[in-house]
Amino acid sequence: MALTQMALDSLDFDGTVALATLVAPHVDILEIGTPCIKHNGVKLLEVLRAKFPNNKILVDLKTMDAGFYEAEPFYKAGADICTVLGCADIGTIKGVIDVANKYGKKAQVDLINVADKAAKTKEVAAAGAHIIGVHTGLDQQAAGQTPFTDLALVAALNLGVEISVAGGVKAATTAQVRDAGATIIVAGAAIYGAADPAASAAEITAIAHA
Numbered sequence: 001m002a003l004t005q006m007a008l009d010s011l012d013f014d015g016t017v018a019l020a021t022l023v024a025p026h027v028d029i030l031e032i033g034t035p036c037i038k039h040n041g042v043k044l045l046e047v048l049r050a051k052f053p054n055n056k057i058l059v060d061l062k063t064m065d066a067g068f069y070e071a072e073p074f075y076k077a078g079a080d081i082c083t084v085l086g087c088a089d090i091g092t093i094k095g096v097i098d099v100a101n102k103y104g105k106k107a108q109v110d111l112i113n114v115a116d117k118a119a120k121t122k123e124v125a126a127a128g129a130h131i132i133g134v135h136t137g138l139d140q141q142a143a144g145q146t147p148f149t150d151l152a153l154v155a156a157l158n159l160g161v162e163i164s165v166a167g168g169v170k171a172a173t174t175a176q177v178r179d180a181g182a183t184i185i186v187a188g189a190a191i192y193g194a195a196d197p198a199a200s201a202a203e204i205t206a207i208a209h210a
């Protein structure tokens with residue numbers, strides 16, 4: 001059993017709200033993707049928070065500095081999870097963990113571009129990270145990479161933290177990711193690129209929840 005998260009990666013404010021409206025009943029978590037939150041800001045979070053009280057919302061800040069200061073307005077506006085880069089300074093990562101704890105929410109550490117993923121996972125888990133993000137980014141996917149080997153490595157550590165997996169996951173790979181130890185399965189392009197995004201989201205969630 002894993003939760004599902006839909007990555008809203010468009011820049012368009014109204015288009016993002018419209019897509020979220022289609023997909024929200026079929027996923028557990030709505031993700032405001034990094035380009036989307038940079039383009040639209042906290043106002044979009046406020047709109048989604050008000051419209052979708054039954055979904056958790058992750059804001060993919062990918063914070064690199066000033067962790068507490070950057071993340072606090074998003075937790076204040078209703079984010080359940082904010083992300084911070086694993087390659088950031090440990091002080092930055094601890095800042096996001098601290099502000100998440102202040103609001104009773106969660107901090108996710110994204111392992112994108114981290115060289116020693118096992119060592120970083122142990123370090124940030126010890127620092128109190130709530131979720132580890134195993135993540136093959138869009139540019140890395142374009143170069144042929146996948147998150148499956150990294151997921152196996154992180155899951156084998158058995159640290160008791162939640163594990164989120166993102167990077168081209170689709171219905172055909174959801175069972176593999178679920179069974180490999182993911183507790184949150186992220187899908188972006190597989191849903192927003194589908195002819196019927198709601199049906200695609202429902203299909204992925206049915207597999208993830210099994």
Ligand SMILES: O=C(CO)[C@H](O)[C@H](O)COP(=O)(O)O
Nearest residue numbers: 007166167168169187188189
């Ligand atoms: O965070 C991201 C890019 O940095 C994406 O939102 C994440 O990779 C999910 O999208 P997809 O399923 O299309 O890979």
